[in-house]
Amino acid sequence: MSIISDIIDSTKAIIKGMSITLAQIPKEKWTVQYPDDPVTLQPRYRGQHLLHVDELGREKCVACFLCAAACPSDCIYIIADDDPRPEEERIGVDERYAKIYNIDYGRCIFCGYCVEACPKDAITHGYNFELSVYTRADLLKTKDDLLITKQKQSPNYRVAFSDEDVDSEYKEI
């Protein structure tokens, strides 16, 4: 092999590579400029859980423990209690409510079994996905973090309107 053939081969490779690169420049970009732009999440995305309330603002959860029983990673911890007050003043929809409802996101695998198990539609997956924290203890989220009335929704996502409304890796090239 001579030096000349080396140079020719290299030049061919560069031209081939650059032609692909340059050809992409005029095309539409599909890199999401996160966090400057919001990420598009699909409606069934499984993010941080939400505990729901009914139309009167009472927690739907009746602390039946079915989510905890269904959880394969044992990350849900509940303490149930009696709420003896009249119906309108109660915390929850029923006399029984969850005094403590913790999810340990250090263990949660976002499988969605808890949502499947819930007989009261009290727990669903929300869209908050930025769960990283500085200390491990902060991965334990309490009812104050999970209740739909209290959970702060991230500005960094938007929910897709349709199947075609996708970004990033799901996009047809």
Add this chain to the structure above:
Amino acid sequence: MSSESIKVTINGSDYQVEKGARLIDVCRSNGHAVPSFCYYSDLALQASCRTCLVRIEKMPKLQTSCTITCTDGMIVTTESDEIEKARRGMVEFLLANHPLDCPVCDRGGECELQEMVFDWGGLEERFRERKNYAPEKYLSPVVANDPQRCILCKRCTRVCDEWMGEDAIEAGGRGVNTVIGTYGGWLNCSQCGNCIEVCPTGTLLDGTYRHQARPWELEQTITTCTFCSDGCQMSLGSRGGEVMRAVARDRYVNGINGEFLCIKGRFAHPFVNHEERLRTPMIRYRKGGKLIPATWDQALEFAANKLRETADAHGAEAIGVVGSPRITNEANYALLKFANEVVGTSNYTATDRFSLAPFFESLGAGLATHRDIRFAKTIVLVGGEPEELQPLTGKQIRQAVRNGGAKLIVINSRAIRLQQQAAQFIHIRPGAEDAAVLALADERFDELAAKKLGVDASELSTARGTVLDTEGNCIIMFGGELSPAAQSLLAQIPHAASTDKRRFLFHPLPLYNNSVGAHDIGLMGGAHTASSLLGAAGAEIRALYVAGSFLPDHLRGQEEALSKLDLLIVQELFETETTRYADVVLPAASFAETDGTFTNNDGLVQRVRASIPPAHQSKPDWMITAALAQTLGMDFNFQMSASTVFRELAERTTAYNGMRYPLLKDETKPVQAKHAIAPRRDLADEIEALRLSIESLDETAEKIMGTPPVGHELFKPGELTGKVPQFHLLAAGNPKPPDVLISPLYQITIDAGLRRTDEAVAVAGD
């Protein structure tokens, strides 16, 4: 009993069954599953749920197998399309008014209706009408009720009537409006909670465990109840180191009591996790000072040094060791070993109300099991009040009379509730039980006894006649009222009166869960009784090592004696009157945190199992004793294992020879201790002594009239039951709160004023 055998064909297979057998039992025992709700063996038949339908050839319609007695040549089909259709139809009917609020219902997960619907229910409910709605409410501080969940199997009403003889809960109304309830909407009964246990749905629920946990989360541990000498087997449900509930459901435990428990067994467990439990060892460095928390090492070192000092200064006999009829055999054995081998003192005892030693020394026949009581022919009850102090015995007596036709003779100074079932009730003067025993044993004393008892002499001869006419088992029960001589005399009756057709059995009624065990171990055989030990405190006794506490009635008027001691070491669960004078307090583990055995009044040695780890820094009693011995330089070689303690105990205790934990593991086959039967012996001395003491009895004493109220012993807030707020409500007369929809605990303030004060100090068996 007929043992004639007949042939029954079920689903094409032939079976030989005993004549008179019930079809549903035959089907089930031969592996042909037949579902049912209302059928409950040992209770009257109901046939209202109609899920046990089977096809019997030559009968026009499907039959309820729970009401059919097998006949020869019967051909039965339990599985066919027709039967399945009928069963599915019945389950659909049962669900027609059921709210299906399983997520909220405490029974969800262990509900018989839920299981039945999984097997036989439809996917969809076709009944779309409005359901009869009724809110959840409370029937008493410990019983919650949701009328809408009821399927009207009436197990609760039958249990209340047949087991408890109380009839407190009944079905009112008619048709679709039938509800389980009670007059006035408030339950005034002994609050045994058996209606909760047998309820196949979530209609009747535990008011203390309400909305606390779900059954599948609980770790179920089979153990023995710690409250009375009946030794009921129960299952403690614990979650995260906390005892949540006690049940006797047959899916968890099948002991001598079946599904029976009393209010104490079922509802008094919250003391285990009570916040007032002792957390650390404590030392009072100088008399009159405060108890100061210390480490185990410090406390044991302090106690050991003080014990050494006492022994050096006053000799080993100056040290007393006091066990308890409430702690395990292992713990009592460790204490006895401590007294004998470490200290070398003969001053040991257990704090029982009365000693069974004279009875066991003269024992003329074996001990009756509770099953023997259920099928006895004659039962003689001298003194005692089993329905309050030994509720399982009470229930067995009641069933023996009601369902077994047994003759019950009650000899008591009070018209206890059981006398309503009695064939003969001999209402005697208070304190004259000895005279009755003397008359039962020897007819020569009829006149004397009758005069002292305040009854007619013919009553005594009638009772004796009933006993001597018995064919089958005759069971003699006695309470703590008898003197030692009377106990011996009673225990020897079988030698004179047994025949081939008549077997005598004994059933003592001690007050504590391990009274019999404390006796068997030999702890009651020391030189002192608890009271005399207190009397000698400060004189020849300089130091006491107490496991548990002195009973309030031992201590009454003698509290000062404790302060005269140089050293008082106490192992306890809570701060009590005894720990107030203690120099060293060691936190002990409760029955729910220890492995061990209790011996009940049948002589059955039954396992106690640790359901949760010991609370705070507490340790099992035998471990504390062993650690103290270790500090004093003696290794008990218990290897930190209760089974090692028990093995040593069984080797050294004649009645327990050969027993090991693996032998005791099955609660369905309890093992009875082999109490030695004493030979016939001359009782002239005892009879003479009894005669003399009886002659000094007051002939003019007033009889106690009136029936003692339900729960006068059961509801007393004692050291343990007093930690449960519901007991204070019950002891205060169980007032109906303004709103039954809310737990009475939220509505009625419990303060010291509500506590029953009259006899509160003399709490028995709690």
Add this chain to the structure above:
Amino acid sequence: MSSERPIQSPGNQFTPNNPLPQEAKLPNEIATFSPEVIAEMDAHIAKYPVRRSAILPLMFIVQRERGGYLDPPGVAFLADKLGVRITDIWEVATFYSMINTEPVGKYHLQVCRTLSCKILGADKITEHCTQKLGIKPGETTEDGIFSLSEVECLGSCGTAPMMQIGFDYYENLTTEKVDGLLERCRGGGMSNGVR
């Protein structure tokens, strides 16, 4: 849905159409009766081999004597007299629609609502009574004259629709007939079977 559950007082936990059973106060006193009434009760008790079998006739007597319903002292008396528990009395009393555990009006209109009567217009009769008297089934008029309730089959299907007032049947009812009956009641010209 549990969120739709209204809070109701314990005394009124059933739908208006299902007025039974009511909860009563616990008796803390025992009713007393004149010797003639006691003698009448004893005559009934003597008819039966088992004492508690006389529970129904005695209930009628107590109801008659105690103002038309079984009040708590009356129940306590019955339990004592028959040697049964008050729960047993409650059980029987709530089963029979002619035994009242709550105060009722002077005339207790008991309209049959079981099949034959229902088909032939018992609903109309009840509706008519409701309009006329201004009370729903299970209620009593303010003047204490009328109580209205719907009861199960009274065994007079051949003459449906029908109702019972006191111990007397009024059959083949029409709204006009009901009007006439109500007038006669107001005029006091009817037996109410109680007083």
